[in-house]
Amino acid sequence: MTRPIIAADGLEKTFRRGRGLRARVTQAVHPLSFAVEEGEFIGLLGPNGAGKSTTIKMMTGILHPSGGSIEVDGLSPQRDRVALALRLGVVFGQRTQLWWDLPLIESYRLLRVMYRVTQADYAARLQRMAELLDLPAFWSTPVRQLSLGQRMRGELAAALLHRPRILVLDEPTIGLDVTAKAEVRTFLREENAREGTTVVLTTHDMADVEELCSRLLVIHEGTKMFDGSVADLEARVGAQSALQVMFRGLPDWSRSELPEGVERATLDGGHGAFLQYNRDKLSPAEILMAMRLVGEIDDFRMEEPRLESIMRALYETLGAS
Amino acid sequence: MLDGWRLYSAMARMTLMARTSYRANFWLSLFFNLIMVTGELAVTLLIVHRVHGILGWTTYQVMLLYGLTAASGGVFRVFLSELHDFDRYLVNGEFDAILTRPAHTWITVVSRSVDLDQMGWVIEGVAIMAVAGSILGLFRHHALIAGAELAMGVLAGSLVWMALVTAVAALGFFTTRVDEMQPMVLYGPQTAATFPLSAYPTTLRTLFYTVLPVAFGSYVPALVVLHKGPGPGALMLCLGAGLLALALALWFWQYGVRHYTSTGT
Known part of the structure; x- marks a missing residue:
């Protein structure tokens, strides 16, 4: 087996807020270990607040x-920051990496240098x-005048111009409309497949995960x-299906x-x-049977298990523990 | 080092290109600058005149000292303007993006802006030195040598100011009160340096030769140019002190970067 491209071992991060006696120490990342293959x-x-951004x-x-250690592409992100930066592409959805006042193309010229x-290489890549x-x-438009969708496309190109071996994306689809989201996803899938770029993504949009991620790492506190x-997660949490019934x-419950x-x-003021339910344990027919006893069914609709509801179920069990 | 310089010049060029549309602005701020410098100079000279020269310094000698301070102060205002309100990088987490760049963080930050509007300080500082120097007869015999000495003084001064502004900016990694430090560490000493340091009590003088080494950026070079004691060799000492100060400030900066805590999203 080859060496993982990202390896975290007992990684920890504590923050001190305030000074002296009033200082509070919060632990954002507890010993966390994981490995990502190329x-x-x-x-x-x-x-929110699970420690995703701190880890990234x-x-x-x-x-x-x-505490602990982290190694990315054989380098220490802290000690060899500059060397690693040449092999990393980074996109923070909430913050621009581009030059706000310059036309987008000028940002690329600067990044080239x-x-x-x-x-x-630059000409071909661009x-x-x-x-x-x-x-x-x-x-040719200054970055500050771009729409969010255009800017995000610009950010992606900026992060990938130097052919990084690893692409780190922190909420890249936040605030984008459906079309822009689809464009970004298609591009990322293509880039990962064609260039073999390792991608680490944080998102709250489960459709991003369903469409893109081969593996999930869920962290909490x-x-x-x-x-x-995703299939493993479904097996663990149970395939959450939903049934919508209108009476x-x-x-009379x-x-x-x-x-x-x-x-x-x-739903609908008591009319629905x-x-x-967990599809592995129950069938919709069983539920519908019970529903016929409580009222006259007018209409019903089944919803396939979606990662969103699976994650919600997972977060709920986490919150309960 | 070389990489840093290449990056800096490329980035600074682009920044300047993006500014060509603001040319009218440039002349306007140059004009206001002129008024400010003239006012400041007038006050300084008035004080000197009132006390009939400070410890053997004539009005024109103090004028030369003022020109030296203004010119070197201008250099850092032009090139390190991004460090002026550097704490915003730390408060809103903008520094994250700086850390993902393959270059020294200081170079990356500093190259983000070149404030040509502040060029007025340099131009006017040089003009004031030229006028004062001519009246004092500095350029009558070895004009080239006097010019070179003044240039070295400006360079040493620039290094000292760069060191101080860098150190103040780096304080932002540890405290959110950089605004309150700036007058103490930067602007106070800068005004102080426009007067002969021999006018100050020993404790302040010691401070200006050590922790806030502004003496090497204006007073000592002026002493050399005006033949008031130290020989030209002292200028090398000034340059050395400037370089050392900048090196220490950059070390402090790097130390601060380790303590950068970013922001929550």
Whole structure:
């Protein structure tokens, strides 16, 4: 087996806020260990404040770990920050890496010098990016005047201009409309497949994960809660399906009990019910049978298990523990 | 080192290119600058005149000292303007992006802007030195040598100011009160340096030769140029002190970077 391209071993980060007696120490990342193989497309997930960003910042050399170690492409992100930066592409969805006042294309010229890309490589790379992301339509516009979708396409090209071996994306689809999201996803999938670029992604959009990630790493309160594929996660949490039932008139819930493991939410002022259940343990027919006893069914709709509900179920069990 | 310089010049060029549309701005700020410098100089000279020269310094000698301080101060205002309100990088986490770049963080930050509007300080400082120097007859015999000495003085001064502004900016890694430090560490000493340091009490003088080494950036070079004691060799000492100060400031900066805590998202 080859050496992992990213290896974290007992990684820790504590923050001190305030000074002297009032200082509070918070532990953002508890001992966290994981490994990423070259060419993987990995999703780093977890509720807000789970330690995703802190982990990513230690991976990219922005923060210094308080304990443990992290190695990226054989380098220490802190000690060899400059050398590693040449092999990393970074996109922070909430913050621009481009020059705000310059036309987009000028940012690329600067990045060429900064990342020591030869003229020939630069021309070839830029042409490919331009085609895939349709950049020429807006690259003479100053960055601050670009739409969010255009800017994100610009950011992706900027992060990949120097052919990084690893691409780190922190919420790249945040705030984008559906079309822009789809464009970004298609581009990322293509880049990962064609160039073999290892991608680490954090997102709150489960569609990103479903469409892109070959593996998930779920962290919660700074520790690893899950490491595996979407299918593995489904198997562990249970495939959460949903059934939506509309009644003619108001149902009388005292007439029948719901089968065990079904969670009910009220819809449409009591005329409907949203029922979540584990598909591996229950069939929709069983639930519908119980529903016929409580009221006259007007209409029903089944929803396939979605990662979103699986994650919600996982976060709920985490919160309960 | 060489890489840093290449990067800096490329980035600075681009920054300047992006500014060509603001040319009108440039002349306007040059004009306001002129008013400010003239006002400051007038006050300084008035004080000197009132006390009938400070410890053997004539009005024109103090004028030369003022020109020297203004010119070297201008150099850092032009090239390190990005460090002026550097704490915003730390407060809103903009420094994250700086750390992902394959270059020294200081170079990356500094190259993000070149404030040509501040060029007025340099131009006016040089003009003031030329006028004062001519009246004092500095250029009558060895004009080239006097010019070179003044240039070295400006260079040493620039290094000292660069060191101080870098150190103040790096304080931002540890405290959020850089605004309150700036007058103490930077602007106070800068004003102080426009007067002969022999006018100050010993404790302040010691401070200006050590922790805030502004003496090497204006007073000592002026002494050399005006033949008030130290020989030309002292200029090398000034340059050395400037370089040492900048090196220490950059070390402090690097030390600060280790303590950068970023922001939550």
